[in-house]
Amino acid sequence: MPKNKSIVDYYRARAGEYEQIYYREVPDRRKEIDDACTYVRKISQKKTVLDLACGTGYWTKVASDSASCVVATDISSEMIGEAKNKKYGCPVKFVVSDLYHLPFAPKSFDLIILGFWLSHEPRQNYDNLFDSILDPLKPNGHIWMIDNNSPAEGAQSDSVGLDEFGNNRKLRQLQNGDEFIIVKNYFSKEELQNLLSKRFKIADLIHQKYYWSALLQSQ
Numbered sequence: 001m002p003k004n005k006s007i008v009d010y011y012r013a014r015a016g017e018y019e020q021i022y023y024r025e026v027p028d029r030r031k032e033i034d035d036a037c038t039y040v041r042k043i044s045q046k047k048t049v050l051d052l053a054c055g056t057g058y059w060t061k062v063a064s065d066s067a068s069c070v071v072a073t074d075i076s077s078e079m080i081g082e083a084k085n086k087k088y089g090c091p092v093k094f095v096v097s098d099l100y101h102l103p104f105a106p107k108s109f110d111l112i113i114l115g116f117w118l119s120h121e122p123r124q125n126y127d128n129l130f131d132s133i134l135d136p137l138k139p140n141g142h143i144w145m146i147d148n149n150s151p152a153e154g155a156q157s158d159s160v161g162l163d164e165f166g167n168n169r170k171l172r173q174l175q176n177g178d179e180f181i182i183v184k185n186y187f188s189k190e191e192l193q194n195l196l197s198k199r200f201k202i203a204d205l206i207h208q209k210y211y212w213s214a215l216l217q218s219q
């Protein structure tokens with residue numbers, strides 16, 4: 001039986017194996033990530049960057065290639081521990097903190113990165129998330145998000161159905177066999193446009209086969 005623990009427990013347990021998602025041997029998938037890296041280096045140029053729910057620091061590292069400084073936060077000290085093993089191109093400060101209770105002064109950062117999180121956010125909590133991530137953003141700053149697009153039919157077989165709010169729930173198994181049920185929502189380009197435009201100006205929205213990404217500003 002799956003352990004119906006929280007998403008925080010799931011990622012704590014997955015910290016050591018998480019980054020494998022970036023190294024699957026699928027050329028088109030690789031190309032989309034490589035293009036996203038180029039994009040992030042460009043928008044991070046000389047900026048103060050906050051990487052939220054940074055995980056193992058994949059995007060922290062990419063941003064650090066061109067940013068002036070990066071603060072990277074995650075609720076999981078296990079993830080932060082993995083991220084600290086990387087070498088960075090600019091000064092990087094790590095902070096263990098909850099996405100919904102960030103310890104930063106308002107209007108502190110030029111760019112906020114939120115990688116592979118929106119899909120896990122329960123639909124009924126979007127306003128709370130958006131309030132939280134807009135608070136530390138400078139008035140003309142940007143938010144960049146990236147996340148998965150819906151996999152092909154066969155790969156969806158791990159869905160265990162929708163909850164009462166319409167959140168898709170998936171069964172995930174770690175290498176040691178431990179099982180978790182987590183929220184994983186997928187969005188069409190139109191759904192993203194509708195959802196994001198309620199709280200942000202959409203500067204760019206890229207919706208491809210494997211991933212979508214969005215560059216946003218406060219309204």
Ligand SMILES: C[S@@+](CC[C@H](N)C(=O)[O-])C[C@H]1O[C@@H](n2cnc3c(N)ncnc32)[C@H](O)[C@@H]1O
Pocket residue numbers: 007008011012052053054055056057058059073074075076079097098099100114115116117
């Ligand atoms: C899908 S991973 C994304 C990691 C990284 N952003 C990336 O793009 O590779 C989700 C991350 O969110 C973190 N997380 C889960 N709940 C959180 C919360 N309430 N506050 C901060 N981080 C959280 C997990 O520990 C995990 O590292």
